[in-house]
Amino acid sequence: MKTYAVTVGRALVLGAMALLDAALVVVILVTSLLTFGLGMIFCFPPMVRLLRFRTGVARRLNDTWLGTAVPVPYLPPPLPVRPQPDGWYRYERQLYKTPRWPDWNNRLKWMFGDPATWRDGLWVFFNPLAGTILLLPFLLAGYALLTLRSDLPAAGSPLLAIAVALTLLTTPALLRGYARWNHLLLSPTAKAVLAARVQRLDQARLATVDSQASELRRIERDLHDGAQARLVAMGMTLGAVEELMDKDPAAAKALLGKVREASSTALVELRDLVKGIHPPVLAERGLGDAVRALALDSPLKVTVTVDLASRPDSPVESAAYFSISELLTNAARHGGAERVWIDISSNDRALRVVVTDDGSGGADPSLGSGLRGIERRLAAFDGVLVVNSPKGGPTTATFDLPNALSGESGPDRKSSLPRGKAIIVGICWGLGWLPLFPQGLVAMFMKIFDAEQRSWVLALYLPEPLQWPLIVFNILLGLSMYTAGTLIPVMHARQQRLAEVLPARLWLDRC
Incomplete structure (x- = not known):
């Protein structure tokens, strides 16, 4: 009974709000008629903000009350105008001393050219009609109640019973239809979705470029301070051996032993450096065997489960491998874990990796650079990292890399x-x-x-x-x-x- 009461109450509130949208339509139409022309340019942004506020409320209620999430459909806002080398700000062929008018023009163009703005207006214009349909059972019940209180009580009693039954039976279906109506007009268009994705990929590209630059600097530093220094020392030692070969063969032989040890150390350092760039086992055996080799080198007890129908592309494998490596390092260094479970599987064409440890928990991407680095690495492939780490553990990190696996896609479905x-x-x-x-x-x-x-x-x-x-x-x-x-x-x-x-x-x- 409580469920029916909540459903009826939500339908009444949503229907009443939809009917009140008629007043918003009148305000917009009157404002448009009174400010037709140049004044409309200055009234357009406030009207758009009012529309977006109203549709934002509708999206939130559609998600929380009706169970249908409606994502924000608007195109990404324009970036702030940057000054030219001479200090002036340009908008098309006009120059301005301050960025105020160029930014205002860009925002006006952004609002006017966004299809979601006009879809919002269309939704507000027709929403009173949708609200009337939503309230139709209640109007019928009200009509039956008025009939019951009039001079026709005999006809009003069965009418009221039928109206109440219809209200209880049809309200959930009408709410589902209303949720579909909201999703149809208030959800993003393909253009808005693509623009948002391009913006995210552009940000990911910049982060990837910065990460690659820092990685190149690290490789240069490791070569300069490690293998290069040892090779220079080996060259100087070999020069000393040439001088001592005839004078003191025993000392020359001892120096050759040191050169051999230095060459072995330099070789180990070069192998570690190559392994940090791209492990040979990853290139030769694939992600599953590379993670198993990583588990053997880890001080933790690691269980690896792999269920992949096909092998991902090399860049995707590399991103997944180093992400798993970072998660293992965090579990050993910060989480105090003893056991780790790694599950690598496929979800349609997406590569899904779940790393669970029995550590102390409390991992937060906003507090640690390691998890942030994983997010940046995965963002280059449109991947997402989700971390569930309550205090006391366990910690579960899940990331998906969409379209990472080869196979047939859309046409059959x-x-x-x-x-x-x-x-x-x-x-x-x-x-x-x-x-x-x-x-x-x-x-x-x-x-x-x-x-x-x-x-x-x-x-x-x-x-x-x-x-x-x-x-x-x-x-x-x-x-x-x-x-x-x-x-x-x-x-x-x-x-x-x-x-x-x-x-x-x-x-x-x-x-």
Whole structure:
């Protein structure tokens, strides 16, 4: 009973908010008419901010109340204008002394050119109609209550019972339809998704470039201070051996022994340096065997499980390998762990790695540079790191690298609608005419013109107070069925297009 009460309450609140959007539509239209022309340029940004505030509330309620997450669809905001070498700021062909007007023009162009802005406006314009449909059972119940309090109590009692039953039965379905309506207009377009992804990849590219530069400096430093210094010392020692070869053979022989030891040490250092760049076992045997070799060298008890149908690309393998290596180092150095479990598997075309240790926990990417470095390394491949590390342990680090594995992708999955959706579409198109035309529109005209022949029109056989509500319900039901039959294939195709530009993990919970 509590669930029904919560559902009814949420439907009433959402419906009332939708009806209040009519006032927002009036404000926008009046402002547009009064400031038509140059004034509209200055009123447009505040109106857009008002629209985005309202749709932001709708997205949050759609996620928390209706269980359908609607991500923010807006294109990335423009970057601040940078001054030219002469100190002036340019916008197209105009120069400005301060960045105020160039930034304002860029933001105006960004708002005006974002398709999500106009989709927000379309949603606000039609949302009162959607709210009316959402409140239709409550309007019917109110009509029945008024009839019960009027001079027709005999007709009002069954009407009220039917209205209450319809309200309880149809409200959850209407809420699901309202959530679909919000998701249809308030979710990102393929262009917005692609722009956001390009921005993230651009940031990841800059971070990767910085990381590569620091890695090259480290390699140069290790070569300069390690192997290079030893090779120089070996050359000087060999020069001394040449001088002592005839004078003191015993001393020359001792120096040759030191040269041999130095060459062995230099070789070990070079191998460690090469291993830090790209381990040979990773190139020869793949990620699974490379991680097993890493586990053998670790002071911890490491259990490795590998279940991969195909081998990832070399850059992806390298990113996954060094990420696992860093996680093992953190578990031994900071977590105080004794055992570590590493699971490497595939999730469709994504490479998934789960590293769990029995350490003390408390790992936080915002506090440690090691986890931040893993995030930057994975971001270059659009990967995501998730760390669950409560105080006291255990610590579980999971990262996914989408599209890392070769294999067949989209065409087989998106060739047709799923069977359930196809059945719904067939029912909507096959039976939608029945409530819309013979039991809806025809009944409406027969009721208006007071036809004596009732024929097969069901509504005309009901008591007078029930006739108009049933006629309206039949018309709305027929329109809803045709709308659903049209929108379900469109939304399915849209989800497939978005899946082509987004990794599957981003749309797993949104579609």
